[in-house]
Amino acid sequence: MKGFTLIEVLVAIGILALMAVLSWRGLDGMTRSQAQTQQRMDEVQTLQTGLAQWSADLDAMLLQPQGKAIEWDGLVLRLTRRSSSADAEGLLVVGWTRRVIDGTGYWLRWQSPPVRSRAALASAWQQAGLWAQNPGDEAKRREVTITPLEQWQIFYFRNDAWSNPQSSAGATLPTLPASGASGAVVASSSEPIPDGVRLVLTLPPGQALSGTLTRDWVRSTLGGGKS
Numbered sequence: 001m002k003g004f005t006l007i008e009v010l011v012a013i014g015i016l017a018l019m020a021v022l023s024w025r026g027l028d029g030m031t032r033s034q035a036q037t038q039q040r041m042d043e044v045q046t047l048q049t050g051l052a053q054w055s056a057d058l059d060a061m062l063l064q065p066q067g068k069a070i071e072w073d074g075l076v077l078r079l080t081r082r083s084s085s086a087d088a089e090g091l092l093v094v095g096w097t098r099r100v101i102d103g104t105g106y107w108l109r110w111q112s113p114p115v116r117s118r119a120a121l122a123s124a125w126q127q128a129g130l131w132a133q134n135p136g137d138e139a140k141r142r143e144v145t146i147t148p149l150e151q152w153q154i155f156y157f158r159n160d161a162w163s164n165p166q167s168s169a170g171a172t173l174p175t176l177p178a179s180g181a182s183g184a185v186v187a188s189s190s191e192p193i194p195d196g197v198r199l200v201l202t203l204p205p206g207q208a209l210s211g212t213l214t215r216d217w218v219r220s221t222l223g224g225g226k227s
Contacts, residue, residue, distance in 0.1 A: 040208035043147070047208075050146035051215055053109065054199065057081055057094050058217045061193055064091075067121065069193045072154045072165040076132030078125060083114055090114035091121060095128035098149050099135075107149040107201070110142055150202040157196030157218075165194070195219050 060081035063069040070079040076097040083089040095110040110131045112124035131139040155162040199215040 043208040047147045047203075050107065050109070054096070054215065055217055056084070057096075058197055059220065060084070062091060063193060064118075064121065067118075068125070070197070072156075073129070074166060076129060077154055078128045080121065080125070090116040093121065093124035093128050095131055097132040098152055099132075101145075105149050105151070105204075107146040107152065109144045109146060110139065112142070148204050148207060150204045152202065153198075153200040155198040155200070156194035157198070158194050162196075162198055193219060 057079060058070075061069045061079050062082050064080060067080065068078075070077070072078075076095050078093060078095050081092050081094055083092055092114060093112040097108055097110075098105055099108055100106075110128060112127060115121045115124050127139065131143070135143070154165055156165045157163075196219065197217045199217070201213045201215075203210045203213060
């Protein structure tokens with residue numbers, strides 16, 4: 001019985017090697033595609049979670065006597081909100097800002113421990129501002145990185161128009177009642193909550209979602225929606 005020649009064996013080995021390389025490239029391409037798809041899905045889900053948290057924070061805003069429920073200073077948006085757990089845990093101060101980390105801008109959220117006194121509330125409010133400017137290690141442990149972000153803008157809906165939150169337009173707004181320690185409604189001379197808050201995010205290219213994204217929040221006590 002005639003066997004294979006050396007050339008035939010080498011040709012067969014070469015063909016098998018070529019088939020193996022082509023198969024590997026196909027599998028590698030599928031693996032890379034799956035990894036990219038999963039990364040895109042994770043990016044979208046993270047952004048959706050961040051936007052849901054943004055809305056939840058605004059929905060839970062609580063106006064305190066002689067205090068502020070929300071304030072935007074051009075760097076950080078701070079707000080006072082109810083705890084998502086039991087009311088007995090106290091209030092929370094939340095901060096949202098954009099910070100450049102290793103050359104990339106990110107959208108971040110910070111949350112204070114529960115506060116139960118006016119002094120603690122004022123301190124947490126100040127800490128939120130300091131966190132946005134120059135965060136220490138302790139403040140960084142209380143922050144969450146949401147998504148890469150090129151820039152962002154905030155607008156308030158006041159007097160039937162969207163305006164810059166830092167303008168004086170809000171001075172003529174009616175003041176909402178605030179909840180006292182016992183849950184009763186008490187009078188307040190605090191700055192009012194705007195009728196709506198518009199969030200405009202500019203997402204960088206290369207992400208699952210890029211470009212300008214606008215999210216409007218409307219105060220639930222209003223009779224109709226604003227857009």
